[in-house]
Amino acid sequence: MGRAPIIDRVDRQSLSRRGFAELARANDPQPFEIVACGQPLPGHEIRLVDDLGLEVGERREGRLEFRGPSATSGYFDNEAKTRELICGGWLDSGDRAYMAGGDVYITGRIKDLIIRGGQHIYPQEIEAAIAGIPGVRKGCVAVFGVADPASGTERVVILAETRETDRLLA
Structure with a gap:
């Protein structure tokens, strides 16, 4: 509060391949622009951890965890889900x-x-690019991953609604 939005311009390849939010060069034609969400509220703490639960450093992408007076104490009557959500007093936000x-x-x-x-692929980026294609309805694009056992990775699936119609040839 009391300041203009802060937009960080980072190198797409660095973030998607190495998980490092390296500042984009001034002449980068397509930086990944991310708006700052601010700083922790008084009495709250935030940390970012890797897949092993170890804290990562400045500009390193990780799983966002927080704790403080506004964090939930867990799921009602579901201890198993609460253990998945909260570890060592830290609440897993589900965000990177x-x-x-x-x-x-x-x-x-x-x-x-x-x-x-x-490589990390952010679906919202692909959705925005596809929504810019003539004939595709804005807001009617979904991109998601599906496990591909044959390749051992994920396949990218794109669903897009279009105004175009198929013309049957007689």
Whole structure:
């Protein structure tokens, strides 16, 4: 509050391949622009952890966890789900993010992230690009990953609604 939005311009390849939010070069034609979500509220703590639960450093993408007075104490009458949600007092937000200059930058939902050949693919980026194709209805595009046992990675699936119609040839 009391400041204009902060937009971080990061190199797409660095973030998707290495999980590092490296600042984009000034002449980068397509940087990944991410709006800062701000800093933790008073009395709250935020941390980012890797897949092993170890904290990651500045500009390193990880799983966003937090704790503080506004965090839930868990699921009603479901201890198993609560154990999945809260570990060591830290609540798993279900988001991937990085921190820079004390601000949090959310890069996407963990469940939405597509991992293909070790590269992180952010569905919202593909959806926005496809929505710009003439004839495709804006807001009517969905991109998601499906496990492909044959290749050992995920396949990218795109569903798009279009205004175009097929013309049958007689």
